Amino acid sequence: MEQLLQQIVNGISLGSIYALIALGYTMVYGIIKLINFAHCDIYMIGAYVGYVCMAKLGLGFVPSLLVSMLVCTLLGVAIEKIAYKPLRNATRIAALITAIGVSLFLEYTTMFFATANVRTYPPMTGFMAKTFKLGDVVISAQQILIAIITIILMVLLQLIVKKTRIGKAMRAVSLDKDAAELMGINVDSTISFTFALGSALAGAAGILVGVYYNSINPLMGVLPGLKAFVAAVFGGIGIIPGAMLGGYVIGIVEVFVAGLGYSMYRDAVVFAILILILIVRPAGLLGKNTREKV
Amino acid sequence: MKKYSIIFTLVISMLVFAGCSQTASTNQDVIKIGVNYELSGGVATYGQSSVEGIELAVEQINQAGGINGKKIQLVKYDNKSEPSEATTLATRLMTQDKVVAILGPATSGAFMATIPVANQNKVPVISGSATADNVTVDDKGVKEYAFRICFTDSQQGSAAAKFALENLSTKKAVIIMDSSSDYAKGLAETFTSTFEAGGGTVVAQEAYMAGDTDFNAVLTSIKGKDFDVIFIPGYYNEAGLIIKQARAQGIDVPILGADGFDSPKLAELAGAQALNKVYFTNHYSSVDSSPVVAEFVKAFKAKYNKEPDAFNALGYDLAKFVADALSRAEKIDGESLKKALEATKDFKGVTGTMSVDENHNVVKDIIVIELKDGKQYKTYRVTN
Numbered sequence: 001m002e003q004l005l006q007q008i009v010n011g012i013s014l015g016s017i018y019a020l021i022a023l024g025y026t027m028v029y030g031i032i033k034l035i036n037f038a039h040c041d042i043y044m045i046g047a048y049v050g051y052v053c054m055a056k057l058g059l060g061f062v063p064s065l066l067v068s069m070l071v072c073t074l075l076g077v078a079i080e081k082i083a084y085k086p087l088r089n090a091t092r093i094a095a096l097i098t099a100i101g102v103s104l105f106l107e108y109t110t111m112f113f114a115t116a117n118v119r120t121y122p123p124m125t126g127f128m129a130k131t132f133k134l135g136d137v138v139i140s141a142q143q144i145l146i147a148i149i150t151i152i153l154m155v156l157l158q159l160i161v162k163k164t165r166i167g168k169a170m171r172a173v174s175l176d177k178d179a180a181e182l183m184g185i186n187v188d189s190t191i192s193f194t195f196a197l198g199s200a201l202a203g204a205a206g207i208l209v210g211v212y213y214n215s216i217n218p219l220m221g222v223l224p225g226l227k228a229f230v231a232a233v234f235g236g237i238g239i240i241p242g243a244m245l246g247g248y249v250i251g252i253v254e255v256f257v258a259g260l261g262y263s264m265y266r267d268a269v270v271f272a273i274l275i276l277i278l279i280v281r282p283a284g285l286l287g288k289n290t291r292e293k294v
Numbered sequence: 295m296k297k298y299s300i301i302f303t304l305v306i307s308m309l310v311f312a313g314c315s316q317t318a319s320t321n322q323d324v325i326k327i328g329v330n331y332e333l334s335g336g337v338a339t340y341g342q343s344s345v346e347g348i349e350l351a352v353e354q355i356n357q358a359g360g361i362n363g364k365k366i367q368l369v370k371y372d373n374k375s376e377p378s379e380a381t382t383l384a385t386r387l388m389t390q391d392k393v394v395a396i397l398g399p400a401t402s403g404a405f406m407a408t409i410p411v412a413n414q415n416k417v418p419v420i421s422g423s424a425t426a427d428n429v430t431v432d433d434k435g436v437k438e439y440a441f442r443i444c445f446t447d448s449q450q451g452s453a454a455a456k457f458a459l460e461n462l463s464t465k466k467a468v469i470i471m472d473s474s475s476d477y478a479k480g481l482a483e484t485f486t487s488t489f490e491a492g493g494g495t496v497v498a499q500e501a502y503m504a505g506d507t508d509f510n511a512v513l514t515s516i517k518g519k520d521f522d523v524i525f526i527p528g529y530y531n532e533a534g535l536i537i538k539q540a541r542a543q544g545i546d547v548p549i550l551g552a553d554g555f556d557s558p559k560l561a562e563l564a565g566a567q568a569l570n571k572v573y574f575t576n577h578y579s580s581v582d583s584s585p586v587v588a589e590f591v592k593a594f595k596a597k598y599n600k601e602p603d604a605f606n607a608l609g610y611d612l613a614k615f616v617a618d619a620l621s622r623a624e625k626i627d628g629e630s631l632k633k634a635l636e637a638t639k640d641f642k643g644v645t646g647t648m649s650v651d652e653n654h655n656v657v658k659d660i661i662v663i664e665l666k667d668g669k670q671y672k673t674y675r676v677t678n
Contacts, residue, residue: 003518006543010510118531120562131542138543213507215535215563220507258511264473264501 002136007259008252013143013212015251016150020205021228022235022243023157024198030174030238031194033092037099038079040225041106042199046072046206047216048114054210055122061211065149068207069200076199077192085188110218118217121210128211142212149208153201154244161240166193174238223267227254230274236284245285324367325360325626327352327616328387328396330408330419335375340400340605344422345370347609348397350597355613361620366613373399377407384408388415394626395420397612400605402426405440412439417628418635420616422608423577425450425553427480430654439628441635441654443615443643444608445678447477450552450575451484453660453676454525457573459492461662461674462548464523466497468516470509470536472528473501481527481552497521502532509536513543522547529554534563541568548573556604566668578607578645579663579673590644604645611643646675 021043028036049071053064083102087095123129130141161167169190172180181187209224210216231250235242250270257269277284329348332341348368356365369391373380380399387393388411396412396419399405405424412419420441421429427448430440445453458464467489472478486496497519500512513536516524524540524547526533533555540549541564548571555574564572580591580601590610594602602610618641619634620626638650646658659675666672 003514006514006517007511010508010514013510014508118559118563120559123565131544133544140542209507213535214538214565215507215531223505255511259515261498261500261515263512264503 003259005137007255009137009139009143010259011252011255012248013146013251014255015248016146017205017209017212017224017247018228018231018251019244019247020150020153020201020208021224022231022247023154023240024202025229026232026235026237026240026243027170027194027198029232030240031170031191032084032088032095034084034095034099035229036084036195036198037096037225038083038102038106039198039202040221040228041103041110042072042076042079042221043202043206043209043225044110044216044218044221045075045106046203047210047220048110048119048206049203050207050210051119051121051216055119061128065204065207069203072199072203072206073196076195076202080192080195085191107218107221114218116218118215121214121216124211146208146212149204153204157197157201157240160197166190170194227267227270230270233274233284234277236287239284239286242284242286323364325364325620326367326369326391326393327613328384328391328393329368329370329398330373330380330383330387330396331370331398332375332400332404333372337375337401340423341372341375341398343603343605344398344400344609344612346598347422347594347602347606347611348613350594350606351610351613351617353597354593355617361617364626366617369393373404375401375404377404380404381407381411384411384419385415388412388417393417394620394628395616395631397609397616398422400424402429405429405442409437409440413437415628416632418632420612420635422612423605426476436653439632441650443612443645443648443656444577445658445660446655447480447552448484449655449678450660451481451527452488453662453678454481454550454552454575455485455488455492455494456678457575457662457674457676458489458523458525458548458550459494461676462523462550462573464548465494466521467494467523467525468497468519468521469499469525469527470512470516471499471501471526472504472532474504475528477554478527482525485525485527502528502536504529504532506532507535509539510543513540513545517543517545523550524548525550527552527554530557530560530563534560537564537572538568546571550574553577553604561665561668564668569665569668572665573662573674574665575660575662575676577604577661579604579661579670581663581670582661582673586642587644607644611645614643615641615648 024039028034046068049068050064053059053067079102083098084095087098127141132139169185172185173187173190177187227250231246232243235246254266254270257266331345332338352366352368369387371383373383384396387396398421400423402424405421406429408419418439418441423444424442425444425447427446430437430442469482471482498516526536533551537549551574553576556576561569591602619631619638623630623634636650641648648656648658651657659677662674662676663670664672
């Protein structure tokens with residue numbers, strides 16, 4: 001029983017990270033139907049910005065978190081403006097290939113400047129280094145922090161999307177871009193805003209991973225990125241609550257597979273889920289089946 | 295661009311050759327030893343460290359009058375961490391520079407690439423750090439002109455098992471191994487066989503892939519089992535994270551590793567307070583209190599102004615080991631040197647007292663280093 005609870009704690013920590021990344025994938029897909037492969041590298045950049053803030057500039061955790069979210073926001077918007085906007089009316093495959101190109105560009109530029117070596121965050125002190133025991137279940141302060149920050153960011157995101165004018169614009173553009181434009185919505189700035197939101201979440205995920213695992217490298221985004229993508233598809237790509245659900249499910253499944261002694265099959269199981277979902281429910285768990293208009 | 299670099303290389307190599315032939319013609323009373331090491335490329339730090347050790351040893355030998363009155367002269371080349379380059383250099387050293395022996399390369403792959411050349415030219419090659427099991431001996435038998443002065447991977451695995459049984463008095467082990475490297479597989483196999491032969495049991499064996507960062511699930515599942523020691527055959531990048539996460543989960547049994555732990559990165563990744571009751575096998579430790587080591591550390595610091603690492607120590611031992619055999623050899627040629635090397639018995643080096651066995655491996659103690667608050671604290675010697 002304790003073991004089950006402990007595994008769920010582990011799964012939620014891991015799932016939170018996937019959920020934060022998956023949100024960015026799903027929002028961008030919802031609005032311009034593009035799978036933004038560069039998204040996982042924004043997460044990696046977030047981790048490096050956090051590293052610079054904490055290890056080199058000696059900032060605390062919260063200021064570092066804000067700086068890294070800000071830098072990632074700017075980076076996300078810049079990538080959209082430079083790489084994707086000129087291709088707005090091009091074929092979807094062209095935009096997809098561009099996304100892969102941007103992803104590789106970010107990875108190897110980072111590798112050039114920061115070298116391929118694994119880097120470590122400075123040792124945590126005070127509250128961040130504490131662990132709590134509930135019976136036999138051990139929860140570290142960092143795990144609590146990950147869960148809380150993820151929930152705060154998700155609530156904020158829901159508020160922005162549901163309650164603000166720009167959120168309304170986002171929903172309108174994702175429903176029908178042309179109609180939204182006719183209604184006087186500035187489509188370009190709405191898309192930029194979507195990239196900004198998604199990238200900020202990825203930046204937060206990056207620094208949380210840095211603090212939690214204490215090990216970052218230029219290619220750290222690749223596998224979590226793919227898994228977050230699976231999470232987004234699992235919940236129904238384009239649907240925000242779906243990405244959160246998907247993230248937690250994938251995290252917990254992964255932990256349980258490893259916990260049962262099949263850690264070598266962990267990644268395989270995650271991708272098997274992707275295949276299964278695509279066969280059984282292509283629109284995802286929370287997605288509606290839309291009929292293709294002929 | 296490429297053309298220029300070829301021309302440049304040619305010019306440089308001509309200069310090098312010119313330099314060599316000059317010294318050779320003027321100095322008849324020297325013994326030439328080749329140095330074929332990774333001075334640039336992927337594993338340059340291994341090669342550079344080894345060569346520092348070698349140069350210190352040769353300096354000391356020459357100051358003390360050389361070998362039976364003859365001074366040692368090193369002929370040093372850079373194999374760029376490439377096995378094919380190592381082969382070419384071995385040929386050049388044997389046929390053009392006429393060396394009596396070659397030291398290096400440092401890694402098993404590059405070293406093995408030079409062995410056929412050695413057998414053909416009857417010039418011994420000796421490595422300080424090639425630990426793969428099949429380096430000096432394979433299915434076809436012993437490789438006549440290949441020697442090494444370091445332990446093999448399987449000797450290391452069984453030393454770790456003996457240490458767990460005898461020094462730590464543990465009986466139930468969990469192995470968490472890197473499934474993507476032969477190094478880790480070999481260590482896990484010999485650890486298991488020695489541990490079980492000594493009355494212990496391996497309760498569980500888990501695996502991970504190089505590059506993994508989350509080990510919480512695996513650690514939680516082993517936490518429910520009854521065990522008193524963890525063995526992690528693997529490298530510091532993942533081992534550091536496993537130790538950090540294990541300690542955070544409250545697993546406080548001793549953790550055992552091998553020379554893959556030997557990096558300052560281990561402490562950075564795991565955090566100093568997690569590194570208690572952590573032990574790993576290694577060639578050498580600078581906190582070893584024996585007089586041979588203390589003397590070496592002092593001399594090394596005087597020359598290079600830094601703490602010597604394991605490769606420095608192995609390089610130093612390597613040069614002294616060959617010098618010892620040369621002083622006993624009947625004549626200064628490859629064949630006599632080979633015989634003298636085979637007859638080496640109880641040679642006292644910094645990394646242990648070694649005797650050469652019939653497989654051209656050395657029988658020597660293995661050092662186990664204990665970490666306390668992230669620092670090397672104490673050393674133990676395990677006899678294989």
